[in-house]
Amino acid sequence: MRLREVVVAVSVALMVLLLAYVVSAGGLGPLAPRELRELARSYLANAYNPWNVTQSSLSLEAVTAIVWDYRGIDTFFETSVLFASIVGVSLIFRGYRERPGIGGRGLSEIVKTSTRVLLPLILVAGVSIALHGHLTPGGGFQGGSFIAVLLVLATVVFSLDFLVERGLASGRLLALRSAGLLGVLATSVALLAVGLALGIDAYIFQNMVREGSELSMPQWLLDRPTGGTLLFFNVFEALAVAAGLALAFLVLSLREEEVGEAMAAGEWHE
Amino acid sequence: MSDPTTFLFAVVVLSLVANTGISLYGVFTRPSLVKKFISLTIFSDTLNSFAIAIGFRRVVGPYPSAAVLSSVPEDPDELLAFAGSAVDPLPQALVLTAIVIGLAVYMFLAGLIMLYHRHYRTTRMV
Amino acid sequence: MGRLLGYLTVFAMTYAFYVVFTGATSVFSLVLGALASAVVSVVVKPLVVSGEPRVSDIARLAYLAVYYLYYMVVAEVRAHVAIARTVFGRRMDISPAIVEVPYHVKTSYGMTLVAGSITNTPGTVVVQVDPERRRFYVHWLYAKAFEPDRAREEISAEFERFAQRIFG
Amino acid sequence: MLVAGLLPLFLMGAAFTIPALSLVVKSPRFYRVYATAVSLVGLAMALAVFLETRERGVVAYRFGGFRPPLGIVYTVDALGATLGLLSAFVLTMSVVYSTWMVRSRGEYLYYTLMLSLGAGSLGCLYTGDVFNLFVMLEVLSLSAYALVSFYRDNPRAVEASIRYAFVGMVATSLYLLASFVLYGSYGTLNMADIALKARNPAAWTPYSGWVFGDVVLSSAIAIALSAWTFTFKAAVFPNHFWLPDANPEAPTPVSALFVAVIDLIGAYGVIRFLYTLFGEGSAVGVLRHDILLVLHVLGALSALVGAMLLVVQTDVKKFIAYSTISHMGLAFMAATTGTESGVSAATLQLISNSLSEALLFYAAGVAIVAVGRSVEGVGFLRRSKVASAAFVVGLLNLFGVVPVFVGFWSKLFMFMAFLEVGYLASAVVLMASTGISGVGYVKLINYLARSTPGPREDPRLRSTLVPVLVVALTTLALVALGIAVVAVPEVGRAIREVGASAMDYASYVKAVIGW
């Protein structure tokens, strides 16, 4: 075992030294430069650019614009990774069933009451972060993970039983998750579908007017820009992330009795 | 290195590099799966921080701003000024993606480790 | 009617928090926030409100304001000065003890308010609560008395007077 | 072109729908039909993409309508399209096979993961963006980890999955680091843009401008890190350990996908990085030659080690896994000769290997259901003429001495490619590994001739129509391809064009950036 540790340590140290050398020798350009990379400048100048709509997503927030518009396909498949992980978790615990009445008590009354007051406040904070994703820092993931942690917190504070009695069972979370994902999917191909129906050229993940396509999402809602698809993406993504993470945590936190029952059923394997 | 900011920034980046090494060592040599799990989270967080460090920049004015316009611009000059003072948004978008992907993998790994413990009654794995 | 009032209370609280949190100045934020708060209040009302609320909400809020004014300014300042003196004192003059403190408020919100106030003033921390016997077990840094009633006088009597008026 | 952009999205969307449907439809039969239909449509789309690239060369699809370095572009050249068609074919076969093989609770989750694995692999092959490749690798890997632990009651499956997942996560993280490094120095993530600037560091492209840092240094470390990842994915020598662990414990159709699709991605990544991105004449220069040599040696070691370990296996799934390692090593050797013919030979080797290993798994799956995983069990296959014939065809193809099969031609091409660059030792390694593994193949054929203990009772054995159909189709594809390689000049030209397309960075760049 000692030898193995030494080998690992040496190779890791080599890699680290190499990395440090590349960094310090300017392999990534100067550290903390005064000039931006040209691509970054293009993103910053085009994220909200009503004077050049064909390369813009009309969002005040450059990061959300990149995440959901310029590199929308990345984010779509990133959501799919999360989806695959949740499917995987439910796959390895398949056959489980939440059973109320095992005797979860949760934490003390004070913590419970405080968390109860927090619930609507944090929920609305998460929703607001998601809704303002194209205006202020934040977006679908941020808002969704706020809500998800809230649900995790509620599971820990109130115990599973409480949540299951109040209807927050995995079936319902799965339905919410699917609704969110299908919403993301529908938003991503919405303009393409319209284009195909009308016989006009359109792109997957199209947002605003593009070269060769006149279709466009709404640019303003009331007195603020919407960023076209970004608002929809953020809302659906928040829903999907929140429900998905909460679902995964719920399945992981199943009590020994429940998991044991699912496992005891026995599965055939090769 | 004459400039204090450059020096301090180098300290940040090199400590990230050091963290990469420490956590990678933890992943490969600690016997407990839970410890491997923790080291793995630190490892990928460190790589992400590295990307953020790549995207940082300095400006002539006081301090760079985040990649968010604080109000709807009225004319193209405002956009140029914004591009002249904001940090690089692309690494942030990439890291956002990477963080969520990492989270997905950890969730699944946690389930697997529980299952492993059910089967073997230990989390030791060499 | 009572149920609607419950929803309205939650909605008002949520929306007020939303407006403060976003510092909303645009119609966009206000309208979407109202929608979001409505959805949130419908979803979480069964979790947040246990009984039927009464109409005396306005009066309650007034009490709340007065209570917090008192609470912040007097009790906190006194306790903070004391803890600062202890921490920087040459020798620590502390007498830690866990004492039993009875309480008389009936609702869980009232109980939480009292307990929160006790914990939030440095020098006293609620370690354990026994809802059946209506007892707090308070870790007290400067214990002056070990008997439940005298400890209550020292620690929580003031808080409880306000809590009782707010939550009953 | 729309279809290329739509294909991974379509498979993933179909996967999204399954859990939603599971709230309404409970019948497992529905999901079998659904997954089969979806994968067939996927196969048709992959075929359409393939035909399109035959017609028009490199095809690019801009997502969201953004100009390339701004947005993500799917860029499909002959290499990507050919391998994409291959993976779509194996995916379809595996899904169809699963409808017979996999009978378990939560079947719909299994098909969800199968489809997302397909989406991930096709995305890897079609994408023209360095970071998008990372995302697709993760889609692929996470589905793979989950599928390995499908038989959760089997402790070894769980252990294999954990090992695979830990090392896989580190490997993909290193690829992530490589993509960050590439962005740091090139200031762009688009593969075509990087390819252009690696050849000519003074080049300027709209939106991404000039390079930013020291290109040589960062390219070297990026290649090193990503090569580690790709050798892991391709199960090449120092990183081969996960395949014999994970593969046997997965359900058999998934094992077929492992050897046929995931390994493929590793080899594809190496070809893409070392030819299209940092090919001949790039800034990496001399360093590239060294990296190629290292990978070549690793491939040779892998070919020999795989062949030697293959002979002693007593578990049929492990046997096939080691055979894959050996053949992937050969493909790596061919892919790192640095010549056009080498890449063509490697592609042909990949195709032959994928099809025949998958075929072996499909055929052996029937025996595994009946008598278990021991090598003696293959004797059971004699009950079905088609299955036993297919098994023999698969083995002979892998052995590669019968000039009818594609395995022979791929080895011949490799041999010629080695001689062309003067790697005599490599040619010897090729012969040696063929000889050593031949012992194993003959042993297996020998077992096929012997009788086996009586099969266990299994309801699936009542009708073996589906597996036999799958086996027959795969065999047909294999044999037809083997004949077509020499008999139909069109096919031979297509194979040669794959190598040319990997070399031809200029048209890749032209299709994406416009000049």
Place this chain on the structure above:
Amino acid sequence: MIELVLVAAGLTLIAIGVFYDFVGAVGLLRLPNFFTRLHAATAGAIGGAVVPMIGASLVALGAEYLGPPRFFLAGAAFASGLLLMILAQAGSHAIARAAYLSGEAPREPILYDALEKGGGE
């Protein structure tokens, strides 16, 4: 003028906050056991975090040079302070109770323990 008053008040609150931060940190180091340290932590949370947050929101209201988003800053800082009032007490209580019940942290020095004498559960 009103801006100056707001800013001055806010800065004072922030300064008090820094002082209590320091009190909390030193108290956490100097006090003898976990339960006594809890009190220092409370001082760090209320005096060291709530007060400067409210101070920051006052400063933001007064600092006109920050532009329209300063209302966002003021509101969010105030909301954070408000939430922290609820959270800090629940958190301290939870960890104190857990430490007591699990016996993880030593209780000495302690003069009198009502919980041990028949309280609790």
Place this chain on the structure above:
Amino acid sequence: MEVVPISIAAIAALLSIVATYLAVRSRDLLAAVVFSAVQSTAYALIYYVLMAPDIALVYIPVSVGILPAVTVMLVKKTERYEE
């Protein structure tokens, strides 16, 4: 001017080295979780100072809110001390 924020980032980075080392070395897995939370907090501060509010906003919930929950649960369901 920019020296002040970046020196904060540097201090946070040095703190994160200590936290990482302790998290990898400590035999009590629960303590390792606490140390990794410290490391996460330090990274969050780095993100904040390097002007990446989006990342800080997603990183804090993920690695202070969800991952410790998962890890603590893992420790609860398996075993607390590393052999």
Place this chain on the structure above:
Amino acid sequence: MDLEVLISSALTALIPAYVASFVLYAVRVVKGPTIPDRVLAVDSLGYDLAAFMVVLSILLRSPLMVVCGLALVLWVYAFDIYVAKYLEAREMGG
């Protein structure tokens, strides 16, 4: 402009005190000796860091970044609760 200089210089002057207290908190985290001690220190560290982030967002003239403080406050509390639950309950979901 005058106000800006006043605010910036006042806040800059306060930063060393903040950093010093963070380092002291970190010392308590490292020293332990028990888990509740460490958690308590992380807790205080998180709360004060949140306040610090709010102050920094004024100093760095980026008011929109203040939300991070809220996030840190909330989830450090959550972390607290997790460890408390670990110490006192049989199972996390129970």
